[in-house]
Amino acid sequence: xxxxxxxxxxxxxxxxxxxxxxxxxxxxxxxxxxxxxxxxxxxxxxxxxxxxxxxxxxxxxxxxxxxxxxxxxxxxxxxxxxxxxxxxxxxxxxxxxxxxxxxxxxxxxxxxxxxxxxxxxxxxxxxxxxxxxxxxxxxxxx
Amino acid sequence: xxxxxxxxxxxxxxxxxxxxxxxxxxxxxxxxxxxxxxxxxxxxxxxxxxxxxxxxxxxxxxxxxxxxxxxxxxxxxxxxxxxxxxxxxxxxxxxxxxxxxxxxxxxxxxxxxxxxxxxxxxxxxxxxxxxxxxxxxxxxxxxx
Numbered sequence: 001x002x003x004x005x006x007x008x009x010x011x012x013x014x015x016x017x018x019x020x021x022x023x024x025x026x027x028x029x030x031x032x033x034x035x036x037x038x039x040x041x042x043x044x045x046x047x048x049x050x051x052x053x054x055x056x057x058x059x060x061x062x063x064x065x066x067x068x069x070x071x072x073x074x075x076x077x078x079x080x081x082x083x084x085x086x087x088x089x090x091x092x093x094x095x096x097x098x099x100x101x102x103x104x105x106x107x108x109x110x111x112x113x114x115x116x117x118x119x120x121x122x123x124x125x126x127x128x129x130x131x132x133x134x135x136x137x138x139x140x141x142x
Numbered sequence: 143x144x145x146x147x148x149x150x151x152x153x154x155x156x157x158x159x160x161x162x163x164x165x166x167x168x169x170x171x172x173x174x175x176x177x178x179x180x181x182x183x184x185x186x187x188x189x190x191x192x193x194x195x196x197x198x199x200x201x202x203x204x205x206x207x208x209x210x211x212x213x214x215x216x217x218x219x220x221x222x223x224x225x226x227x228x229x230x231x232x233x234x235x236x237x238x239x240x241x242x243x244x245x246x247x248x249x250x251x252x253x254x255x256x257x258x259x260x261x262x263x264x265x266x267x268x269x270x271x272x273x274x275x276x277x278x279x280x281x282x283x284x285x286x
Contacts, residue, residue, distance in 0.1 A: 014156040015186040016167060022250065025158060029247055042247070044157040046216040049191040074188035108171040109250060 007041040008129045009064045009084060013075040014045065019104050020069030020092040023118055026110065027092075028067050030122035031129070039129050045075055048082050059084040065128055067121070069093065088128050095121060148276050150229075151204035152184050152268065155217045162211025162234040162243035164250060165257065169234075169264035170209050177269055181276070191220050201225035205275040207232065207268060212243055230271035237264055 012028035015021020032042040048055045060083035066076040067090045076089045095117065096102075104114035154170035157163025174182050183204060190197050200206065201221050207230045208217040218231040235243035238260040248257065 012158055013186065013188055014158055014163075014167070015189070016154055016156055016170065016184055017186055021186065025156065026249055028158060029249055033247065042158045044155070044159045044163065044216070046155050046157065046187045046191065046220070047159070047214060049188060050214075050216045050220055052214065072189055072192075074186065074192050078188065078192060106175075108168070108175050115251070 007039055007062075008036075008087075008132055009059060009062050009079075010040050010042050010125060010129075011045055011048075011064050011066045011075045011079045011084070012042065013066075013068045013070075013073075015069040015074075016107055018069055018107050019110070019114065020096075022069075022107050022110060023092050023104065023114065023121065024067040024069045024075075024090075026115075026118045027121040027125060030118060031125040035122055035126040036129050039133060040125075045078060049078050056082055061085065063087050063132060065125060065132075066090065067092065067125070087132055090121070090125070092121070149181055149183050149204055150178070150272050150275050151200055151206040152182055152209060152272075153187055153190060153200070153206060153217045153221055154184065154209040155187055155211050157211040157216070158247060160211055160243065161245040161248045161257070162238075164211075164248040164253070165238065165243065165260055165264055166209045166211045166232075166234050168250060168253075168261045169268055172261065172265040173268050173272065177265060178272055182272065187217050187220070191224070198225050201228060205229045207271045207275060209264070209268060210234065213240075229275040232264065232267050232271060234260075234264055237267055 010028045012024040014025040032040045064079045064084040065088040068075045069092045102113045105111040154166045156167040206228045209232045211234045
């Protein structure tokens with residue numbers, strides 16, 4: 001299994017209508033590009049859903065963490081449908097129970113508090129990735 | 143006769159794997175928030191792709207513009223396949239070049255000045271398509 005294939009796929013819904021989708025998107029980019037670039041990667045959810053052969057080849061059998069903004073769970077459902085092994089599902093709307101009353105921003109731009117939530121979520125995702133790697137889950141998925 | 147309100151739907155790719163996804167998303171939000179806030183609607187592309195009849199009615203209910211980050215044109219292809227013919231298809235890489243569109247994915251607060259200008263250029267293209275779509279719809283209403 002190549003190093004690239006051993007990476008956990010962090011898949012965001014990137015919903016464009018609400019702030020939750022933007023938080024999902026930013027957290028996934030942060031973990032894949034900054035926090036765990038050697039252990040995580042992302043991919044376009046829409047491409048995956050258009051039956052792109054290359055995208056399906058990448059996700060098929062790969063360990064995934066999905067991050068959805070809302071309870072419709074587009075990333076989780078479609079990651080699994082495409083053959084991804086969804087080890088963790090995160091719903092941003094649930095995280096907001098810990099941030100009651102906080103103005104995180106909009107679907108266009110986050111406030112400073114919104115970016116703090118992104119940092120918290122990205123940190124949680126990085127820990128989940130570490131745990132998956134420590135448990136040998138990625139090798140087992142081979 | 144009172145003129146019926148014409149809303150235009152914009153479906154953007156938001157691709158997470160390349161800069162064009164961020165540019166397309168931000169340009170689309172610019173139309174929704176700033177340039178045509180009362181005359182545009184959107185739907186999450188993954189929800190549209192995964193959705194039921196209600197979501198699939200989107201392009202039949204609204205004149206629709208798709209905005210894609212790269213030449214794979216997920217938003218355009220999905221909309222035409224699942225919902226109906228689109229009024230216009232904007233491809234970010236056609237406007238800002240493949241190198242800029244297919245670069246590393248960007249956080250929404252990480253755009254440099256060039257990339258911010260690209261968002262404006264893409265928004266200009268969407269706005270022009272919006273005006274055309276709205277004009278077409280109004281003309282159709284008069285004929286009706």
